[in-house]
Amino acid sequence: MKRGESKSRSQRQLRIGEVIRHVLVQLIDRGEANDPGLDGVSITVTEVRVSPDLRNATAFVMPLGGTGSDEILESLNRAAPFFRRRVAAEVDLRRLPSLSFELDATFDNADHIEALLRSPTVSADVTAPRDPDPDPDTDIDTEKDEA
Secondary structure, three states, X not given: OOOXXXXXXXXXXXXXXXXXXXXXXHHHHHOOOOOHHXXXXXXXXXXXXXXXXXXXXEEEEXXXXXXXXXXXXXXXXXXXXXXXXXXXXXXXXOOOOEEEEEEOOHHHHHHHHHHHHHOHHHHHHHHOOOOOXXXXXXXXXXXXXXX
């Protein structure tokens, strides 16, 4: 683990990330960024992670259908200073974190896990018959003593 990096994020980081996410969703939905790469594209902002020092924020996004994600990501990062200024106008923070955008891989990870669960080897383990539970009232030690 790197210095200054913690396993769980603080309540302040989570709260600021959620506020920034809501504002970004509104700005993207309204189409306020005058970037040709973002015209007519539906984008989901799944999460905004804020660094512990609150200086950097990474917005995880996924275009609807997942098509053209590289071009959309490039357009979002190109428009990041615009989004930062607009978020600063909407959110009352002493210092707003710098914004960057990344593709959200959780959907791909979920598809991978689902494919693993549907694989024949895992399905065989899941559907294997179980041994019946032993009677909880029967004590193994008392059975030995009686014999």
